[in-house]
Each structure stands twice: as structure tokens, then as C-alpha cells.
Amino acid sequence: MALTNQRVEVPVTIDEGLCIDGCTLCVEACPLDSLAINDETGKAYMHVDECWYCGPCAARCPVDAVTINIPYLLR
Numbered sequence: 106m107a108l109t110n111q112r113v114e115v116p117v118t119i120d121e122g123l124c125i126d127g128c129t130l131c132v133e134a135c136p137l138d139s140l141a142i143n144d145e146t147g148k149a150y151m152h153v154d155e156c157w158y159c160g161p162c163a164a165r166c167p168v169d170a171v172t173i174n175i176p177y178l179l180r
């Protein structure tokens with residue numbers, strides 16, 4: 106049986122390999138304060154599983170590290 110390794114667990118995922126240490130643009134852009142910077146890694150992550158799928162977090166990211174996983178039913 107084929108297993109998928111593409112499980113999406115939160116509405117917004119951040120590619121830590123791309124995210125720039127010290128940048129907070131996506132955190133500041135989110136109207137729900139759903140994003141935060143991980144103190145240990147210095148990278149952004151979704152700390153509250155709440156999202157309007159509005160887009161500024163991804164639009165502000167200079168390195169395209171933010172992916173908004175829009176649910177199929179909302180597309």
C-alpha cells in the first residue's frame with residue numbers, strides 16, 4: 106500500500122531551511138497572531154492553529170518560505 110508523507114497538520118507551514126534568522130515579517134503580518142518565532146531555532150512557525158487563509162504572511166515573506174495549505178472546501 107502506498108503511504109503518503111505529505112501530511113499537512115496546520116494551516117500554514119514554514120520551510121525552516123528558507124526562513125531567515127531574525128526576520129519577523131510574517132509574524133507581524135498575521136492579523137490573528139497565529140505565527141511566532143521559535144526561540145530555539147529562530148525560525149517562524151504556526152503556534153496557534155487558527156487561520157483566515159487571508160495571505161499576507163506568505164505575501165510578505167521575502168524567500169517564499171510560507172505555504173498556506175488552503176483546505177479543498179475553501180478553494
Ligand code: SF4
Pocket residue numbers: 116117134135136137138139140155156157158159160161162163173
Ligand atoms: S493566512 Fe492570514 S490568518 Fe493565516 S497565518 Fe497567514 S496571515 Fe495569519
Ligand code: SF4
Pocket residue numbers: 119123124125128129130131132148149162165166167168169170171
Ligand atoms: S517572513 Fe519568511 S523569512 Fe521572515 S520569518 Fe516569516 S517565514 Fe521566515
